[in-house]
């Protein structure tokens with residue numbers, strides 16, 4: 001595998017659509033590639049296999065370019081607690097990689113206290129997964145959908161929960177399981193409702209609203225907590 005230059009990454013048009021306020025975002029459509037890492041970033045994944053190195057370095061490249069857009073050029077993004085990326089103090093951000101896609105967003109902390117983005121390849125979620133990621137109410141709702149629509153919404157629901165987990169982590173540093181939040185869709189928006197209010201005291205609302213969009217082979221979800 002050869003190292004590739006950062007020019008192949010593009011400013012993302014789709015990821016900013018997931019947020020109501022200004023975010024910087026870059027992406028790579030296609031398989032993850034091996035990109036130069038800052039030595040301190042490489043030290044975060046010392047024994048990683050090639051596939052993981054490619055995924056990690058592609059995500060870092062997207063994130064570094066997004067950071068450069070908001071004035072933080074060449075900022076190494078280290079790995080913090082529970083794998084979370086460490087951003088400059090003034091910013092929040094999020095990275096996602098899915099089969100055939102990688103992207104990152106960053107925003108000013110005085111706009112958002114937390115931000116999360118997630119991408120999932122469509123038609124990959126196995127029906128059995130619903131049992132692990134859905135609450136009883138969500139399963140009942142999904143069971144009324146059929147075929148491709150059911151898979152699409154189950155995948156989006158999964159992605160929305162992963163995006164929210166990344167988003168809330170900036171504030172709470174805490175764990176929330178898949179069945180501790182419940183998703184409801186409303187057009188191109190989704191609501192995340194905390195089923196165990198008070199579990200993470202830093203989350204002072206019971207409901208958070210995010211957006212999703214489906215393009216080509218992926219669903220993209222984004223959610224942020226306003227400052």
Ligand SMILES: CC(C)(COP(=O)(O)OP(=O)(O)OC[C@H]1O[C@@H](n2cnc3c(N)ncnc32)[C@H](O)[C@@H]1OP(=O)(O)O)[C@@H](O)C(=O)NCCC(=O)NCCS
Nearest residue numbers: 056059082083084095096097161162165166169176177178
């Ligand atoms: C953290 C998690 C959401 C990431 O999911 P994933 O399938 O690896 O998804 P993605 O590829 O889209 O995202 C990976 C990126 O998320 C980021 N990430 C990982 N852990 C994170 C955390 N605790 N906080 C914020 N971002 C995190 C990293 O940047 C990671 O990429 P990197 O390791 O190359 O830096 C998932 O592994 C997990 O632990 N989920 C369980 C908790 C959950 O989702 N609960 C749902 C209810 S809120």
